[in-house]
Amino acid sequence: MTGVLLAAVKVAVAFGFLMGTVIVLVWAERRIVAFMQNRHGPNRAGPAGILQTAADGLKLFFKESMTPRKAEFALYIAAPVLAVVPALLVFAVIPVGAPITIGGVTYTLQVTDLDVGVLYVLAVSSLGVYAVTLAGWSSGSKYPLLGSVRAAAQMISYEAALGLALVPVIMFTGTTSLAEIVEAQGGTFGGGLPAWNLVLVPSFVIFLIAGFAETNRAPFDLVEAEQEIVGGYHTEYSGMRFAFFFLAEYINVFNMAALTTVFFLGGWHGPRFGPPAVEMALPVVWFLAKTWAIVFLFIWVRATLPRVRYDQLMAFGWKRLIPVSLVWIFLSMVAIGVRRFGLPWA
Amino acid sequence: MLNAYFGDYITVAVFMAVGALLVAGAIFASSLIAPRRPGGFKEVVYESGIEPIGGGWNQSHIRYYVFALLFLIFDVEAIFMFPWAIRLDFFAEAGLGITVLVEMIVFVVVLVLGLLYALAKGVLRWE
Secondary structure, eight states, X not given: OHHHHHXXXXXXXXXXXXXXXXXXXXXXXXXXXXXXTTSOOSOSSSGGGTTHHHHHXXXXXXXXXXXXXXXXXXXXXXXXXXXXXXXXXXXXXXXXXXXXXXXXXXXXXXXXXXXXXXXXXXXXXXXXXXXXXXXXXXXXXXXHHHHHHHHHHHHHHHHHHHXXXXXXXXXXXXXXXXXXXXXXXXXXXXXXXXXXXXXXXXXXXXXXXXXXXXXXXXXXXXXXXXXXXXXXXXXXXXXXXXXXXXXXHHHXXXXXXXXXXXXXXXXXXXXXXXXXXXXXXXXXXXXXXXXXXXXXXXXXXXXXOOOOOHHHHHHIIIIIIHHHHHHHHHHHHHHHHHHHHOOTTO | OHHHHHHXXXXXXXXXXXXXXXXXXXXXXXXXXXXXXXXGGGGSOOSTTSOOOXXXXXXXXXXXXXXXXXXXXXXXXHHHHHHHHHTHHHHHHTTXXXXXXXXXXXXXXXXXXXXXXXXXXXXXXXX
């Protein structure tokens, strides 16, 4: 019974955490991009404009949701739900902090730890393609259809690279559970550098680039290239239905940054000191600091790089990223083999 | 214990159900509160301000299916590699370290040949 109660509390906390994160994230992106472009950004609602996203959300809630005459209504209305649910599900396996002990009972700071965590993440995040495809097709409009076909091709192209980038990580740590991958990154290499998977630099770079493409962020935001295909797959959505596509997009950005932290930046590992309460809270602080650093990188890249052309996008994915990740898998196999079994001629 | 194993997945299922209900509920609640006056040009699809020309479901290029096929190959490949990568220690203890390593390298090389073939056939070209 306590198990059910605990699961319920975790689910509730996770939802609250994600909603709060998105509210801050959207505001942070608008403010940071604004400062990089020498303007102010939203600064009226609440202190420094931090309530702007909440205000926008409320406004969308009271707006009329229009439906195009030719839309396939059942699929049209299902698409926003299908967009948000996979985004939420990915977050369910991310460990946001070290296990904490209160009154002799240890709680993990993760909704649930699956043994096949990495496979689960890859599988669930692919489901997002359905939302995009169905939204574009069911709208019964030209530009959303074009946008969704583009999005589907882009997302599956870069997902292959995303999966391949994780093979060396799993070889290195010997587990697919996200909690154990973080656990394996504790300590240091010979007392100097922290033992993060960041030593697998090519994997990190491939994962990050594929992550930009997976979340449809600049410079790979062709899915919603305003100059070519209006708003992309969600052109015909308005009101609350549009708000959920927006929500899913930003949850995905946060998830991708959190996954980068878990796989490569040592998750919640970091110096721990101070009285027990502070010592217990520090891992969460480290995790959030690393994740937000990656989020900042996402925003920085968006403000800096121009959008790539479609043929460049596909050529980069298939002719650069995937061959490079295959070569890197080969090299890391040899390196890990030598490290474990010694030189073949020795 | 059976319960401990399925417990994790039941939590995931609950998470999914709660998420879907919240989103669907919010859309439904919004439809109750928000004004609703359908008709006229509101229901016409957006085409940059001009009246839409032709149907909504226009033809799109079939070349995209090639990516679906290629994706399937490379994603399944990655999934084959994950269990292999986890059991590396197990094989090493059984004295099969070098053998399984060479086997996986052969597997990857075969797939690289596949990608090179696709490249040579020109399916990865855009005009």
